[in-house]
Amino acid sequence: MESKAVQRLQFPTMVYSEKRGRTVQSGSLNVSCGFMEHKKLRVFVSVPSMKIQQRKIPLKIACSYNNVPASTLQSGSFKTPLSEELILKSKSREVEPYLSGRCIYLVGMMGSGKTTVGKILSQVLCYSFFDSDKLIEEEADGTSVADIFKHYGETFFRDKETEVLRKLSMMQRHVISTGGGAVVRPINWKYMHKGISIWLDTFMRLSSLFEERSEAYANANAKVSLENIAAKLGQKDVSDLTPTAIAIEALEQILGFLKSEDGYY
Secondary structure, rough: OOHHHHOOOOOOOEEEEEOOOOEEEOOOOOOEEEEEOOOOOOOOOOOOOOOOOOOOEEOOOOOOOOOOOOHHHHHHHOOOHHHHHHHHHHHHHHHEEEEEEEEEEEOOOOOHHHHHHHHHHHHHHEEEEEHHHHHHHOOOOOOOOOHHHHHHHHHHHHHHHHHHHHHHHHOOOOEEEEOOOOOOOOOHHHHHOOOEEEEOOOOOOOOOHHHHHHHHOOOEEEEEHHHHHHHHHHOHHHHOOHHHHHHHHHHHHHEEEEHHHHOOO
């Protein structure tokens, strides 16, 4: 049985309205939302409890799409980045009802853009954002992941990582950027599959580490291929892709998975 401290751990499902200076239900699309990046997540293994600190940061992206005409999105008469921002908002509005508050887990190699894309997704969906590696570092009093591996070993780190994912799996309305090796433990997939898992497949396929983890990454519910995005947009170099373009494709893949899950396809 979990301790009282564990039982008290709750993450609020709300967004912040600057205009009214109060919290409002996060299911509403007609509010300007603030981005709450949770700084602390207690990993209850054998350590005392502590309070979770929250920080509200105002966003430029609003959760209101009433001012985005459909004709504008379809005409192609505007230029980037405005076009990408409008498409991102429109796509998030389409995806949101199918998500039903489920968390989104981004998996992939280190440096694949999980944190950057994750923050964009959390903003436009009015979700909160977590970086699982950062949570583990904060739990270890600021010790870096590299030093945790060095002083405590990989097993210790993986145990902490699994505990973080277990706690997050009980929450809603979060986008989580996972560590590159989070996919190696089957138990982690059990937790991540309570939400939607997206594999950011980049051009780093030639590494031996990728070869070791490729089958594990394939367990994700959907895959976002940078090569496919570049081909779709008529770009020869994936390095020219913007994080917003990748986020749009992620929403498209999420929508496709959720519709197939519900029997729409």
